[in-house]
Amino acid sequence: MRYTGPKMKLCRREGYNLFGVEKYNLEDNHREVKRGNKLSEFGVQLRKKQAAKRQYAVSEKQFARxxxxATKISGVTGEQMITLLETRFDNVVLRANFARTIMQARQSVGHAHFLVNGKKLNIASYQVRIGDVITIKERLKESVLYKTLVEEFGEFAKKNETASVTSVAWLTVDPKKLSITMNALPGPSDFDKMIDIQRIVEFYSK
Incomplete structure (x- = not known):
C-alpha cells in the first residue's frame, strides 16, 4: 500500500527533500528535523531503502521486485536496480520536466496524456527503452494542463534552437515538438547522490 499522507512528514523522516519541489525543502520549513537515538546498521539500511522507495513513489512489493x-541482469546489482527505476515511464516524464513531481507525472501517465512511439500508453511502470519517443497527445497541447509547459518550452526554443530542455544527459527533449527521446541508459553519474545504493543492496541481500 502506498503512503498517501503529508509529503513533508516523509521528508522530515528521511532528512532531505525526497520530491525535488521547493515547498518540501527542509531548510525552508520552520519545524526542525528531530533526530532520535543512533540507528543500528540495519536501521540505516532500512531508512535508505525507504527513502529511495518514496522518492520513486513505488510500493514495497514493487521496490523489492x-x-x-536487477539481480538477474549482468552488471552491478544496485546500479541496475536504480537504472530500472529511473527508466520507468512516470520517472522519465518527470526527468524531462513534463511534470513538477513524480506524483503529477504518474497521474498524467495514468490518464493517458502521452504517446510512446505514436501509441497510447498509460502504464506508469512501463520500462522506457533506448530510442523510444514520448509525446504529449496533440489535443492536450492547447489544454490548461499543459499551457504553461508549452509557453515555457516555446520561449526556450526561441533562445536555444538546438538545445534540449532537460539537463538529463540520457534524454533529449525537443521543445518545439514537445517530445522526449531516450538516447541512452542512465548510469551511476546520473543517479541522485542522496540514494545510498550500497545500503539498499545490503538490506535486500541479507
Missing amino acids: YYQK
Missing part, C-alpha cells in the same frame, strides 16, 4: 529483477 526491482531488486530481484
Whole structure:
C-alpha cells in the first residue's frame, strides 16, 4: 500500500527533500528535523531503502521486485536496480520536466496524456527503452494542463534552437515538438547522490 499522507512528514523522516519541489525543502520549513537515538546498521539500511522507495513513489512489493529483477541482469546489482527505476515511464516524464513531481507525472501517465512511439500508453511502470519517443497527445497541447509547459518550452526554443530542455544527459527533449527521446541508459553519474545504493543492496541481500 502506498503512503498517501503529508509529503513533508516523509521528508522530515528521511532528512532531505525526497520530491525535488521547493515547498518540501527542509531548510525552508520552520519545524526542525528531530533526530532520535543512533540507528543500528540495519536501521540505516532500512531508512535508505525507504527513502529511495518514496522518492520513486513505488510500493514495497514493487521496490523489492526491482531488486530481484536487477539481480538477474549482468552488471552491478544496485546500479541496475536504480537504472530500472529511473527508466520507468512516470520517472522519465518527470526527468524531462513534463511534470513538477513524480506524483503529477504518474497521474498524467495514468490518464493517458502521452504517446510512446505514436501509441497510447498509460502504464506508469512501463520500462522506457533506448530510442523510444514520448509525446504529449496533440489535443492536450492547447489544454490548461499543459499551457504553461508549452509557453515555457516555446520561449526556450526561441533562445536555444538546438538545445534540449532537460539537463538529463540520457534524454533529449525537443521543445518545439514537445517530445522526449531516450538516447541512452542512465548510469551511476546520473543517479541522485542522496540514494545510498550500497545500503539498499545490503538490506535486500541479507
